[in-house]
Amino acid sequence: VKERRTRQLRAVYATVRDAVDHPTADEVHARVRRRMAAVSLGTVYRNLQKLAAQQHVRVLRLANRAARYDAIVEPHDHFVCERCGAVADVVRGERVPAGAAIHLTRAGYRVRSQELTFYGLCPRCGADRRSTRRRQGGS
Amino acid sequence: VKERRTRQLRAVYATVRDAVDHPTADEVHARVRRRMAAVSLGTVYRNLQKLAAQQHVRVLRLANRAARYDAIVEPHDHFVCERCGAVADVVRGERVPAGAAIHLTRAGYRVRSQELTFYGLCPRCGADRRSTRRRQGGS
DNA sequence: TTTTTTGCAAACCATTTGCAATTAG
DNA sequence: CTAATTGCAAATGGTTTGCAAAAAA
Numbered sequence: 001v002k003e004r005r006t007r008q009l010r011a012v013y014a015t016v017r018d019a020v021d022h023p024t025a026d027e028v029h030a031r032v033r034r035r036m037a038a039v040s041l042g043t044v045y046r047n048l049q050k051l052a053a054q055q056h057v058r059v060l061r062l063a064n065r066a067a068r069y070d071a072i073v074e075p076h077d078h079f080v081c082e083r084c085g086a087v088a089d090v091v092r093g094e095r096v097p098a099g100a101a102i103h104l105t106r107a108g109y110r111v112r113s114q115e116l117t118f119y120g121l122c123p124r125c126g127a128d129r130r131s132t133r134r135r136q137g138g139s
Numbered sequence: 140v141k142e143r144r145t146r147q148l149r150a151v152y153a154t155v156r157d158a159v160d161h162p163t164a165d166e167v168h169a170r171v172r173r174r175m176a177a178v179s180l181g182t183v184y185r186n187l188q189k190l191a192a193q194q195h196v197r198v199l200r201l202a203n204r205a206a207r208y209d210a211i212v213e214p215h216d217h218f219v220c221e222r223c224g225a226v227a228d229v230v231r232g233e234r235v236p237a238g239a240a241i242h243l244t245r246a247g248y249r250v251r252s253q254e255l256t257f258y259g260l261c262p263r264c265g266a267d268r269r270s271t272r273r274r275q276g277g278s
Numbered sequence: 279t280t281t282t283t284t285g286c287a288a289a290c291c292a293t294t295t296g297c298a299a300t301t302a303g
Numbered sequence: 304c305t306a307a308t309t310g311c312a313a314a315t316g317g318t319t320t321g322c323a324a325a326a327a328a
Contacts, residue, residue: 002303002306002307003307004301004302004303004306004307004308005302005303006301006302006307006308006309007302008308008309009308024292025292025293026292038310039309039310040309040310040311041293041310042293042294042295042309042310042311042312043308043309043310045292045293045294046294046308046309047308049293049294061200061201061202062200063200065291065292065318066291066292066293067292067293077239079243079248079250082251088248090239090242090243091239091242092238092239099231100216100229100230100231100255100257101257103229103230104218104229104257104259107262108261108262108265108266109218109227109257109259109260109261109262109265110259110260110265111218111257111258111259112221112258112259112260113257113258113259114255114256114257114258115255115256115258116239116253116254116255116256117253117254117255118239118240118243118248118250118252118253119250119251119252119253119254120243120248120249120250120251120252121248121249121251122247122248123246123247123248126247126248126249127247141281141282141328142282143281143282143283143326143327143328144327144328145282145283145284145326145327146326147283147284148283163317164317164318165317177285178284178285179284179285179286180285180318181284181285181286181287181318181319181320182283182284182285184317184318184319185283185284185319186283188318188319204292204293204316204317205316205317205318206317206318
């Protein structure tokens with residue numbers, strides 16, 4: 001007997017899958033709690049890493065402190081707003097620089113994956129520099 | 140009166156500048172200590188962030204836990220070995236995907252910087268999968 | 279002298295872990 | 304049944320911070 005499909009696991013996955021804002025473990029925890037009572041943060045972390053190991057979610061470690069989770073596992077990039085912290089998915093407009101990868105491969109490196117992240121200001125924060133709230137609160 | 144050029148600040152900067160392995164704050168601390176007695180870790184952190192604010196060093200937050208520091212501030216990418224944790228600089232072989240950036244710009248985002256990181260196995264770890272030490276210890 | 283910086287230790291925050299009690303299969 | 308999972312709380316690891324003493328300018 002192994003690999004159980006617990007209520008908690010399902011809830012954690014559903015939460016990440018339905019989120020559009022790349023929530024942190026804490027945010028996932030808060031959202032899961034709104035649907036079912038008393039799920040511990042530790043359990044959320046454990047399920048999150050289990051899902052990551054199974055490739056059902058991707059872990060994003062951007063400039064920020066806390067890791068963020070993304071249920072879209074297909075290759076794509078991200079944009080991080082340096083003002084409000086929001087993370088957006090970026091459609092890969094053209095193939096990422098094969099040049100560097102080939103360079104590495106020739107030098108004996110085995111490239112397994114790559115991550116491209118853009119930093120700057122999102123439309124809301126870039127528009128005018130006063131009237132923006134710090135975060136789009138994870139309710 | 141402001142912005143003092145202390146022995147500690149100089150030592151921290153010199154250490155990062157002379158390093159080729161993108162050391163963590165802890166590693167910088169250890170190396171600084173070899174040159175001058177009793178410098179506290181807190182001071183190393185403070186100086187590191189001061190240098191970062193002045194753009195004299197770049198802070199790298201890769202998949203690992205601890206931040207790493209790089210004295211090369213010109214745009215370039217990195218490769219992270221998933222086995223030994225080593226970080227290597229990558230010469231940007233060809234222009235980074237202008238496509239995605241243009242896409243973002245058109246959508247109202249202001250792109251200020253970008254970071255491309257490759258993950259995989261470095262030559263040493265990829266060669267054979269047994270005889271490799273976990274880290275290239277910072278002597 | 280005056281103000282920044284340091285050292286130290288405690289505080290913090292995100293994440294992990296040990297263990298007894300639950301629970302899915 | 305019984306091994307995997309949970310909840311809880313304590314432990315960890317990286318980084319920050321308050322404060323009095325030390326040292327640049």
